[in-house]
Amino acid sequence: MAGKSVQHFGPSLGPVRAGALVGVVLAGGEGRRMGPGVLKPLRPLGGRPMVAHVVERLRPQVMDLVVVANDPLPGVRSLKVPVIPDPPDVRRAAAREGRRLGPLAGVLAGMEWALKHHPHAGWILTAPADTPFLPLDLTVRLCGLMHVPEPDVLMVRHGRRREHALAVWSVKLAGDLRRALLEEGLRRVDAFAERYVLEELVWPGGSAPFLNVNTPADLSVAADQLRKRGRAPARPRSRR
Numbered sequence: 458m459a460g461k462s463v464q465h466f467g468p469s470l471g472p473v474r475a476g477a478l479v480g481v482v483l484a485g486g487e488g489r490r491m492g493p494g495v496l497k498p499l500r501p502l503g504g505r506p507m508v509a510h511v512v513e514r515l516r517p518q519v520m521d522l523v524v525v526a527n528d529p530l531p532g533v534r535s536l537k538v539p540v541i542p543d544p545p546d547v548r549r550a551a552a553r554e555g556r557r558l559g560p561l562a563g564v565l566a567g568m569e570w571a572l573k574h575h576p577h578a579g580w581i582l583t584a585p586a587d588t589p590f591l592p593l594d595l596t597v598r599l600c601g602l603m604h605v606p607e608p609d610v611l612m613v614r615h616g617r618r619r620e621h622a623l624a625v626w627s628v629k630l631a632g633d634l635r636r637a638l639l640e641e642g643l644r645r646v647d648a649f650a651e652r653y654v655l656e657e658l659v660w661p662g663g664s665a666p667f668l669n670v671n672t673p674a675d676l677s678v679a680a681d682q683l684r685k686r687g688r689a690p691a692r693p694r695s696r697r
């Protein structure tokens with residue numbers, strides 16, 4: 458089913474759902490556009506690894522948080538967040554085929570971790586490790602769109618761009634996702650999401666909170682933004 462844009466913030470289960478989300482930071486992949494050297498999530502931004510910005514912004518918005526990465530991320534240890542790999546069987550299958558995995562593998566790892574550690578949570582919120590200025594009112598706004606019947610996937614859109622890795626996912630999709638990755642070799646996030654009831658949160662305002670850091674030039678832009686924002690942590694616009 459094609460995604461449906463939803464732009465209003467109606468009566469909702471927001472506060473209930475926001476408290477029941479497990480956050481999943483997607484920090485795998487190859488970061489080829491960033492070039493060789495330090496892993497992309499560990500690239501320093503304002504004196505800290507980029508992934509630390511994402512963890513700090515997401516942590517107050519979710520009931521628990523996990524980082525999915527296949528490389529050791531020493532810079533994450535001090536953040537006291539569990540770091541788990543993509544599902545090993547899915548990785549092995551991709552390696553046998555000589556194919557890259559992509560963010561869907563991290564989504565599956567997050568779903569399976571949530572099912573094991575928080576069996577009543579029901580939902581995960583995925584966020585890429587290379588988006589260091591995520592809004593602090595992200596889950597309130599996303600969950601403000603949760604209604605009955607609930608969508609299976611709720612993705613963020615700003616302007617013409619859909620943020621595939623920034624979404625709320627029902628963990629009920631874990632079995633289907635595992636099959637799609639292993640048996641179909643599916644890799645495209647939107648191709649999977651569009652099989653289900655997919656809705657979008659059209660983000661009000663500009664795209665600045667979703668600055669995606671893929672290249673050294675992007676990293677310079679992010680460092681400039683950080684300097685302009687000053688050291689004070691941003692405050693959410695809406696209550697939590």
Ligand SMILES: Nc1nc2c(ncn2[C@@H]2O[C@H](COP(=O)(O)OP(=O)(O)OP(=O)(O)O)[C@@H](O)[C@H]2O)c(=O)[nH]1
Nearest residue numbers: 483484485486487488489490558559560563585586
């Ligand atoms: N867990 C996990 N995360 C991934 C994987 N591939 C990409 N990601 C994450 O998904 C987000 C978007 O990834 P991309 O920027 O499209 O890919 P990338 O591999 O990081 O970078 P490029 O090689 O330059 O395309 C980033 O936060 C990545 O860390 C993967 O195989 N596993």
